[in-house]
Amino acid sequence: MGGLNVVDLTTAIENFNRYYIRLPSVQQLSFTTLSVLDALVSGGPKRLTELVKTEQISQPGLTQLVTRLERDGLVERRPDPADGRAVLVHLTEAGRAVRQARQDERERRLAPLIARLTPGEREAIASALPALTRLAELGAEAEAQA
Amino acid sequence: MGGLNVVDLTTAIENFNRYYIRLPSVQQLSFTTLSVLDALVSGGPKRLTELVKTEQISQPGLTQLVTRLERDGLVERRPDPADGRAVLVHLTEAGRAVRQARQDERERRLAPLIARLTPGEREAIASALPALTRLAELGAEAEAQA
DNA sequence: CGCGATACATAAGGAGCTTATATATGTCCG
DNA sequence: CGGACATATATAAGCTCCTTATGTATCGCG
Secondary structure (H helix, E strand, O other): OOOHHHHHHHHHHHHHHHHHHHOOOOOOOOOOHHHHHHHHHOOEEEEHHHHHHHHHOOOHHHHHHHHHHHHHHHHHHHEEOOOOEEEEEEEOOOHHHHHHHHHHHHHHHHHHHHHHHHHHHHHHHHHHHHHHHHHHHHHHHHHHOO | OOOOHHHHHHHHHHHHHHOOOOOOOOOOOOOOHHHHHHHHHHHHHHHHHHHHHOOOOOHHHHHHHHHHHOOOOEEEEEEOOEEEEEEEEEEHHHHHHHHHHHHHHHHHHHHHHHHHOOHHHOOOOHHHHHHHHHHHHHHHHHHHOO
């Protein structure tokens, strides 16, 4: 009672993700791409270095990703007034719109499924979200130390 | 009270996945690769066609993936006695071991994080897992119809 | 038996990652 | 205050893994 089995958690997440991860986005954007857009929405303009820490990808990989995003008009590179070496990655309006569209798409797909759950199931998931979020935070922390 | 907001769900999952998805595996195996191994573990030998339905990837993509898995000894192709056109993909012992190793790795990484949650948080997550699993099933169903 | 459907494979090309390395700017110490 | 080391980003080369288009073999059925 009250025990959280790690295998149960990973199995459930794995099953959920098998469906969820593949949810097509409006344009075909990679997981990492969307993760970067998310990071910029919630945290404002960021240096490449900061993004490298949270997105688990190499620095050159991120440079290239930002280059692609810039080419597609979703993002802008601006110099950091405080540091001549650094670049601040700004989200453009188009970038914000794409992210929103993706969010809407997911809502459109998930809402009818959620409607088919029982009230108890909905309640159970809702109650778990804060804890899941905290788990992710702890994970990010642990990652940052290493 | 009791309402499950779609945006809250996707946000929480997104945050969790940002950490979780990138958890390095023993060898560097892609998300799709592991998903296929999972499918074979839980469902036994399968035709390529069956796998194409659940793994959201093109048929040639899956053929290539299975070829790589076979090259790495994780999987074997055997003829389907019932249908000369078909191939049955069997998991090898090595494949099973790799999947188990990945599971262990995740356990090793997640367990200390889970230990830092409060009992209430652990309970909340544990209670949500059946509902999450059902949500994934509903998603897979919906997908299959389309 | 032969024709459309089904199961899988092959080919060509591109996206997106990796490691190794280059370039520019900042920091700090003697 | 000049040079050495550190930091922030970019470039290059290469590989993995996906895509679409197409080929080949077997099945099922009139």
